[in-house]
Amino acid sequence: MSASGVRVKNLFPSNGSQPAEYRRIYVWELPVRAYHWINALALVALCITGYLIGAPIPAFYAAEAYQQYWFGWVRFLHFLAAFVYVFNFLARLYWGFVGNKYAKWTSFLPLRNSQRKEIVEVIKADVLETKLHGPISTGHNALAGLIYFFTFLVFVFQTITGFAMYSSMSTSWLPRMFTWVVPLMGGEFGVRFWHHLFLWFFVSFVIVHVYLAFYHDYIEGRGTISSIVGGWKFDRVKSDK
Numbered sequence: 001m002s003a004s005g006v007r008v009k010n011l012f013p014s015n016g017s018q019p020a021e022y023r024r025i026y027v028w029e030l031p032v033r034a035y036h037w038i039n040a041l042a043l044v045a046l047c048i049t050g051y052l053i054g055a056p057i058p059a060f061y062a063a064e065a066y067q068q069y070w071f072g073w074v075r076f077l078h079f080l081a082a083f084v085y086v087f088n089f090l091a092r093l094y095w096g097f098v099g100n101k102y103a104k105w106t107s108f109l110p111l112r113n114s115q116r117k118e119i120v121e122v123i124k125a126d127v128l129e130t131k132l133h134g135p136i137s138t139g140h141n142a143l144a145g146l147i148y149f150f151t152f153l154v155f156v157f158q159t160i161t162g163f164a165m166y167s168s169m170s171t172s173w174l175p176r177m178f179t180w181v182v183p184l185m186g187g188e189f190g191v192r193f194w195h196h197l198f199l200w201f202f203v204s205f206v207i208v209h210v211y212l213a214f215y216h217d218y219i220e221g222r223g224t225i226s227s228i229v230g231g232w233k234f235d236r237v238k239s240d241k
C-alpha cells in the first residue's frame with residue numbers, strides 16, 4: 001500500500017450527521033510493530049528481574065541455597081531477556097535506514113526547521129497547555145521522536161553497563177568486549193549503581209508513554225493505539241460539516 005493509502009469513510013462521525021472523510025495511511029511497518037512489542041515484553045521482563053536481582057525478596061531464602069534455584073532463574077531470565085532486547089534493538093537500528101519515512105532516523109532527530117517548530121507547538125499544547133490544539137502528525141510527532149531518540153541512547157547505555165557486569169562472569173566474546181567499561185566507571189559498584197538507576201528511567205518512561213498513547217488516541221480519534229498493532233493511522237481530509 002502506498003504512503004498516501006486508501007480513502008475510507010468514517011462510519012461513526014462525531015456529530016452523527018455527515019460522515020467525516022479520512023485517509024487511511026500505513027504508518028508502522030511490520031518490523032517496527034514487531035520491534036515495539038518484543039521490546040516492550042523484554043523491557044518489562046528486564047525491569048522485574050533486574051529489580052529482584054537488586055533487591056531480592058528475603059522470604060525466597062527460606063530454604064538452603066542448594067535446595068532452591070529461584071535466584072538463578074531470575075538471573076537466567078534477565079540474561080535471556082537482555083539478549084532478546086539487544087538483538088531486537090539492532091534490528092530496529094537497521095530498519096531506521098531501510099524502513100519507510102516514519103521509521104527512518106530522520107524522524108527521530110529535529111534536523112529540519114519544521115520539526116523544531118513542531119516541538120515548540122507540542123510543548124505549548126501538551127505540556128504547558130497554553131494552546132488548545134497541537135499539531136497532528138502522521139508518524140511520531142517531533143517531540144515524541146526526540147524522546148524516543150534519548151530513550152534509544154539509554155538502551156545503549158544499559159546494554160553497555162549490562163554486558164560490562166556480565167563480562168566478569170562469562171567467557172563469551174560478546175560480554176568480553178565490554179570489560180574496559182568496569183574500570184572506566186570506577187569498578188563493579190559504579191556500573192551496578194548506574195545500571196540500577198536507569199531501571200527507574202524505564203519505569204517512568206513506560207508510565208508516561210502509555211498514558212500519552214491513550215491520551216492522543218482519545219483526543220485525536222485517529223487510531224493511535226491500534227496503529228501500533230495493525231500499522232494503520234487515519235488522517236482527516238474533510239471536516240464533518
Ligand code: HEM
Pocket residue numbers: 032035036039040041043044092103139140141144145148151206209210213224225227228
Ligand atoms: C515497556 C513498554 C513499552 C515501551 C518500552 C515502548 C516503547 C516505544 C518506543 C521506543 C516507540 C517508538 C517506536 C519506533 O519508532 O521504533 C513506541 C511507539 C509507540 N508505542 Fe510504545 N512502548 C511500550 C508500551 C506501549 C503500550 C502498552 C502501548 C499502547 C497500549 C504503546 C503504544 C505505542 C504507540 C501508539 C507508539 C507510536 C507512537 C507515536 O506515534 O509516537 N506502547 N513505544
Ligand code: HEM
Pocket residue numbers: 043046047049050051053054055075078079082083085086155158159161162163165166192195196198199202
Ligand atoms: C534495558 C533494561 C535493563 C534493565 C532495566 C536492567 C536492570 C537491572 C537491575 C535493576 C539490576 C540489578 C542491579 C543491582 O545489583 O542493583 C541488573 C543486573 C544485571 N543486569 Fe540488567 N537491566 C537491563 C538490561 C541489561 C542488559 C542488556 C544486560 C546485558 C547482558 C544486563 C545484564 C545485567 C547483569 C549481568 C546484572 C548483574 C546480575 C548479577 O549480579 O546477578 N542487563 N539489571
